[in-house]
Structures are given as C-alpha cells and as structure tokens.
Amino acid sequence: MDRVKFLIPTFILFIIAISCVPAAAADIVADSAIAILPPNVSDVIVSDKPNDPGGTLVVEWILPDSAALAAMPIKGVNIYLSGNHDGPFELITSLPKSALHYECSDLQDGESYYFKVTATANGLESDGITSAAGIPSGQWFNTERLPILIVVILFSITAITFIIKARGGYDFYVRPIAGIKAVDEAIGRATEMGRPILYVPGLGSAADVATIAAFTILARVAKKVVEYNTRVIVPNYDPVVMAICQEVVKEAYASAGKPELYDPKDVYFITQDQFPYTAAVNGVMLREKPATNFYMGMFYAESLVLAETGFVSGSIQIAGTDQLVQIPFFVSVCDFVLMGEELYAASAYLSREPQQLGTLKAQDLGKVTVVILIIIGVILSTIGMSGFANWFNVG
C-alpha cells in the first residue's frame, strides 16, 4: 500500500522531470509540485529504549527509496505524538532528513504511545505513517554493563579470598617500594632537625579514593610524629577532608596516651580555591621550614609550585598521586614519588596488616589477567576479529 501511495506522484514527477533540461530538473520540480505531496517514509517502528531508567521510546523510520527522492527531494521529517492510534496528534519535533531515529523522553512508563512520521518538502507535508503502540519502561539490569559486573564479582571474590587466606597466616612476598620505606626515615630526620612535618592532602574531596589513601598514610605519619615528639602541620583545601584529618591526627595522639598534646590548630582549613590555597601552603613552607613535606592525594597544576617551593626551603619531599599529568613534575623535583597504583598500595604496606596485603595479591592477579587479555586481544584484532575488543566497550 505504502509503495502505491508514493508511486503515483513519483510517476507524475518523473514525466515532468524528463521533459525538462536535466540540470534544472530539481528547481522546476520544486516550483511546480505545489499540489503534489512528498513521498511518505516507511517502516515506522517504535520500541522501548533499552537499558534506560524508563520514560523513553525510540522511533525509527526508513526514508523513501532513491528513485522517489530523486523526483522529489524531501527536506526532513516531522514527528507527531498521540496517546491514541487515531489522534489527535501533536507535533513534537522536526528533524533533517539525515536523522533516521528519534528518542522521545519524559513519557509515562506503562502508557501506550503512537507516533506519526511525515516527510516534508517545499513547505508541503506527506500524510504520514502511524506506528504501532509503544510502551516505555525502565529496565532492572543494564545488559551493556554485564562485563563490568563480571569483573567486579571476580575481583571481589579474589580479593576476599586472599584477605581470608592472609588472616589465616598465609605469608607472601611484597616487593619493597622506596617511597614507602622513606616515610619512616623522613619522620626520623624531622625529629633530629627539630623541625615540623608538613602533610598536604591535595585538592581531592573525601569521596576521592586517592584522598582516602592519603588518610592512611597520614595515620602512619601522625603515629610516628607522636612517637618522636615532633609536630605535623596539615593545611586543608576541603573542609570534610579537614574534619577527617583532624580525627586521624587526634586519634594518633589519643592512642599514644598523649591527647593533651594534640593542637587542632595544626590541622586547619585554608580556602577552597586552588591557587590561593597554593599561595598559603607556600607561605607555610617558607616560614615554618618543615623538615619533610608529604604531598599525598590529588594534585593538579599546583604540584610543581608546591614541590619547587618545598625544595627551596630545603625539605625532603615525598609525593604520591594518581594524577598522571603531575607525576613527571613530582618525579623531577621530589625525593620519592608513589606513582599511581603505588599510592594505593602504600596504605596496605604501611598498615602492615596481612589482610591489607591480601588485596595487593588480588591487584597483581588482576594485572596478570590484563596482560593475558592484551595479548589475546591484539592477536585477535590483528587477524581481523575486532569483536573481542568491543566487548570492553561498555556503555
């Protein structure tokens, strides 16, 4: 039926077209086709959008074939919506003809909706095709993310297995990391020099895992500081981070039985703006002349400003960050750097608890898997099987 509907106008247009100069055909068609409607689109299909929270339907259609388009080039399509098959329809959008589908959102889940798609050309509009009913719904599982779910489950099982194993007394090798070994030495040095330690927890929020890793290292530093009777200064960028740092340092004093020595003014807030914060920390470095500076957590462009100033004031500097762009600057200026994953491993190293070290083994197993996947993946891509790589292209 659809085909017949546009075959007739197509035929008439074709007659007109061949009777004119070919080059000017399109223009003349445009002028003379006043009474003739554009060809209709076909196969209007409506479906629920997969893996979405609900309320969205996807409308798809197929443009008239090239013969019909050659006779009468359409400009675009209009999309109408109704709760009823017979209307009344309401225009919701006009799209260029390059668009082949449309996502209609803000609909009610469980209700039926009908779409009518019409073609437009030269201010005229075809009578349109109406779709079958579409019912939007939200899904309970995002199938595109299945690969990540598998990895989360496998990784958790592996990590928990090693944690349990480690609790049971299973002992395994961990490679020494220079930056982590240096933490204790650096604190000792501060004591000898009678100068404080500066601990900068970065610009991250308390919800950033890099900052949480920084708390663990601060706990270690604070414990040693109490032991050696020295002082740790923690200037903060984020008030929530400050609150946690205060708690960490206070506990260190309390657990050593010296709660009265803790001064909350040593763990304080500066400001929540990158460079004013940096300016103030620079000031602390030059005036307090700390023996050791720690930079742990998330750092951005201020990394080099801090590290250079710290160098000028003659401090030993230990940095740890997962911010890739900043690592080169820390590596150039600081004495020790925990790069990326080493920052996360540091919390396990410093706690010295076997169950903490257990997760390191799980991380290594993860890396072994990645190495194997890379080798297999590259071989498959090279022999032309790109499907494997796409498996990791999740939504």
Added chain:
Amino acid sequence: MSTGQLIGNGIAAFLTLCIFSFLYKDNPFYKFAERLVAGVATGYFTMLLFWTNFIPKVWEPLYERHEIIYIIPTILGIIMWTRFSKKWAWVSRYSIAFYIGIGSGVAVTLALYTYLFKQLQATIAFPISMDVAGINQLLVVVAVLASLIYFFFSTPHKGAFGVASKLGIYVIMIGFGAGFGLTVMGRIALLVNRVIFLKGYLIALFGG
C-alpha cells in the same frame, strides 16, 4: 580605559607584582597578597555555595516546597558541626561515613570502567601490521605490558621479570619526560599572558 577600570587594573597589577616578588624571597608584599586572597577566595566560594547550592538544594526544597526528605541530609550536614565540640566530635563520623560510603561505592565501578576497560579496549583495538601505524601499535603493546610488569607488587623483580620491569620503568620515564616537555610551552604562555597584561596596563597608564 575609564578611571574606574584604571584603578581596578592598578590593583590587579599591584597584586600581580606582589606574587612575582615571591620569586626573590618571602616578603611582606607576598604575605599580604597571600592572606588577602585566602580571605577573598573563602568569602567568594562561601557565597557561591550559599546562592547556587544552599538556596536551591536546601532552602527551597525544605522551606518552600516542604520536601521533608531533605531533612536527612540537612541533619547529616548539621551533625558535622559537632566538630566544634571536643566531647561530641565523634558524632560527625556518621556524616563522614555517608560521604565515604557514597564515594567508594561509586569509585569501584567507575574506576573499572574508565581506567581498566577503556584503557584495555584502546590498547587492543588496533591491529599490528607492517606500516608505520601498525609498528607503533606493536611498540605500544610491548611498552604497556612492560610498564604493567613494573607495577607488580607480589613478585620479586628478578630474571626475565626484572628485565621486563626495568624496560617498563624506562618506558614510563620516557613518557614522563615527553609529558614534561609538552607542558613547557603552555606554562610559558601563562607567563606571557601576565606580561602582556602588565604591558597593556603600562600603555593605558602612560601611552594611551
């Protein structure tokens, strides 16, 4: 420039020179600028928080729309004020726990997606071949594998493993050097912008 602008830019130029003076050594001018902006920035961001977050996210839902659910985060927020008390400070752990729970929960899947899956996919998506792009891809794959081996914690870096790990740290260092070199131009451009600002001010003051 109008007189007002001239004065405004004069202050800006003065503060610019205050910060530059730090390069020579710490001094009262730098200290003044540092302490001034600590106050200005805190005031600025607090007001930004107040108008663009507190009003639409707390005040309007609670006071104007009576959405009682927002009492919960408000209480969690006010609980943080127990930090002013020595005795009750531990109560703030409840809010901190919520904060950290949300952060670490989001991080698990997000880290695996953006760091693990995307990087893995990017590494294996291209074929190895005998042209320039294909050989580069082969080198990238070898370099990624070696660098990954450098990060193994539970295996001694000895023998063949040690060689691979050493190659890995070499790759990482070359990569870092390249990253350092790439940044230089942008950093100089920042300084050039300040110099051009000062030059423009001088012209406005004397030449214009």
Added chain:
Amino acid sequence: MRREVPLLIVFLFGLFMIVQYFIPHAKFAFWYQEFNNWTIIIGIFTMIVGIGSLLSVHYSKIRFRQEGWGYSLVTIVALFGMAIVGLLGGTEGDLFLKLYRFGLSPVTATMFSLLAFFIASAAYRAFRARNVISTLLLAAAVVVMLGRVPIGEILGGWLPRWLQLPNIADFLLNVPNVAAKRAIYIGVGLGVAAVSLKIILGIERTWLGGDGGKR
C-alpha cells in the same frame, strides 16, 4: 555506636552505589541522584566548620598579638567583606564580580604563571644525566621541547625527515607516553577498586581516625 554504626553506613551506601550502576531503573536512578545531592549538602554545612577553623587560627593570632597578626586581620576583613558584598548583592552583583576580577583572579593567574619559572628551575636541577632513568627523562623532555619550537628544525633540518626532532617528539608522545599512561591507568583502576572494596568491607578504616578505631 562510635565505630560500628559508621562502618555499617559505609557498607550499606557503598554497596548501594555499586549495585545501582547496573540497574538503570528510574527508582535507582532517582536515589543515585539524591545521594549525590546529599553529599553536596553535607559539604555546604561543613563549609561552616572550615570557616570556623580559619577564624580560630587567625583570631588567636590577633588576640595574642602573635607575629604577623596584622596579616591575619587582612584575611578576616577580606573574608567578611566579600561575604557581606555577596550576601547583599548576590553572586552576579557588580561589586562582587569586580572584587573577583581585580582582587582574586590576578593572583590566581599569577600563581599559575609562576609555573613558567618553576618549570625552568626544575629542569635546570633535575635534567642532569645522573643515571639511565634521569637521562631518559632528560632526553625525552628536551626532544619534545625542541620539537615544539623552530629551534628544533634549525638544529635538525639537515636530517632525513623521520629523524627530525618534531617527528621524534611525536613518536615519543604517541608511543611511550601513551603506553605509560595506559599502564598507570590500568594499575590505578585496580588500586582504586581494591581500596574502595576494603573501605566498604570495613577492612580499611583509617578515616575513622588513627589506627582505624581499633580501640
């Protein structure tokens, strides 16, 4: 109460945030959005704690006339001045914006531009061919720097094209730089996942203070 309840809160909300990632349904999407919103709300109230800390540090300096107490006065006056202007005129107010433009942004921009000096002094000190690692760092940085400015072409213009500095620079950026980035990111991904799991399971609890509230 001091330890178990916070650990339970972390476990429940952490688990919820993992689970919701896989469930697109509107109900989960709604709570995901809400919980994120709540963390922002907690942050708003905590700002008061931050300002309290700032004021107490500077107030005690002023009160006891400690060295440099005048600068502390500057901070407090600036803070309240900015707050009053923002409170009365809003964040789009003319004076508020002017204070930002002439008082805050030049300092921010100048602090940022100090990097041009620091990158030079860092290069001067760090880029010495002490050992293999620092030589590689030095060589890669110098090649990329030269490849970005005409000096590189003047120096190496006589070489075959593939050996000219801009091309070597591009190779360094496309191969070792990309490879290092990928390897570090993959490690970071595993590290973040591991630490997050430990936090959710209550194994990593330093954030509760000191030794993880062992006492």
Added chain:
Amino acid sequence: MNIFEKIMKVDRRWVYLAIGLAVSIPAVYELVATYILKKENTTINIPITPSPEVKKVYDFVESMKPGEHLFICVDYDPSSMAELNPMTTAIVNQAFAKDIKIIFVTLSQFGPGLVEQITSSLAAAHNKVRGEDYAFLGYRPYPAITILAMGVDFRVPFPEDYYGTPLDSLPIMDGIKNFNNLKGVIELTSGNTADFWITYGNGRYGFPLALGITGVMSANYYQYLSSDQLLGIIPGVKGAAEYEELVGFPGDGKAQMAYQVIAHAVILVFIIISNIAFFGTRKRKGGMEGGAQ
C-alpha cells in the same frame, strides 16, 4: 669550590631572572619600538621554516583559482583563541587576497562570536562583501549529524545563514549544493570535532580536509597524514607562525612564537650548562653522585 660546583649550585633566582627577562624582551622591545622609536611594525622576526604539513595546507589554498569556494569550520572556543585565531586569520587573509570565496560554519557553541570577529575585521580590510565573497551559515550542535547533512546539501542543516538570509538568496551559494562543489574544507578546532570531520566528512564524502589544532592535540592527528585522510595539519602557535610566514602577514602567531622561542632557548641553555657542570664535577670526584629517582 671550582667553577663547575658553583654552576651546579647556582642560586635558582638566576634562572628565574633569565626566564623573566626572556619573556619580557619582546614586550619591552614592542614598547620601546612603538613609543620611543615610533616604529610601525614591532613584531620580532623569528626565522621560521614552515614544516611540510603546514606548507601543504598553504599550497592547497594557493592552488585555488579566484572565484572558487573554500569551506572553513571554526570549531574552537575563546579559551583556545590564542592558538587558533592566528591560523584562521592567516588563512582568511590568504584566501581573500586571492579572491577565493569562503563559506564559514561553526560546530562550537561559542564559535559564532569568533567568526563574526574575524570576518568583520578582515572583510573590511580586503573590501569583501558578505553574501557575495563570503558567507557565515551559523552554528549547529551535534557535529556528526550536521556534517553528514551538509554532505547532502548545506540547506538541510542551514536553510538560512547566520543572519537569517535564505541560502538560495546568497549569490555566493549559487550552484553550491554540498561538499562536491567546494575545493576543500579547513577545520580549526580545539576539541573532538576533528574526529567527526575525519570520520564523517572526509571518510564519507572524500573531500580534501586540512586541520588546524592546538599544540597539545597535534600528536594525535599525524597518523591521518600518512593515511592520506588529511592533506595537512597546522599545529598550535608554531603552525600558526609558520602559516603566517608563508602568507607573508606577520601576526599574533609570530608574535607569540617570539616569546616562546626565547624562553625555550633559555631553558635549553640552562639544561646544557647544568649537564656540562655535572660532568665537570663528576670527573673530579670520580662519579659519586647518587641521587633521587
């Protein structure tokens, strides 16, 4: 302490001073030349050798005949203006001087302001008329869809130009339906629109495509030169300066390059001195330098 040891431990402030002077020289020179010596052209002339990928873009525009059409897509925002505006200016200068007709489009939200700024000043300088010698079709979001649609007919995404004139009423668009009627496309971008132009533009419609991009992005796009998907690339300030050199209109690109070259040279000299001193001290002491990673 011998000379090498002194150099090794030189006060960092000498390095700062050198950098400060290096970036101040062009500014001071400009001030002195303009206000004391009363010179007209105050740009420092850095000798610049155009690289092949930049020269290819220049040659491509140069090979066009008067009256032919060039398509320029301005897809950056004001934050990348410093790097990309000099390129756009140089290309437009070259094309206008050769009486080439230019069609502008932008796929960046902040693009229209930039295009208007460039066209209004340069059109006046070259006595060009809007609608006849150049046209600005406007801004559309969704780059992929827009590029695909323009491949069919410019009138699909842009029935009217930026100023509301129907395309059919613009003399410059006479006989210009889609990319087939143009000589080529030059895409100036600070973002991912370059990928869309390569995949959907060149990939689908096969027109000659050249890129102007920021310095940091450049490394990612050279691969498309060897696969012939791009006819040339203008990378960052350096590329802009080279293009200005070719066109013979010294502009902001060369001015910025002067600052960059002097500063880079100073840093490199310091690195060389530092290493000479390092090896000088090591020879005496027999290589006892340990050191940080």
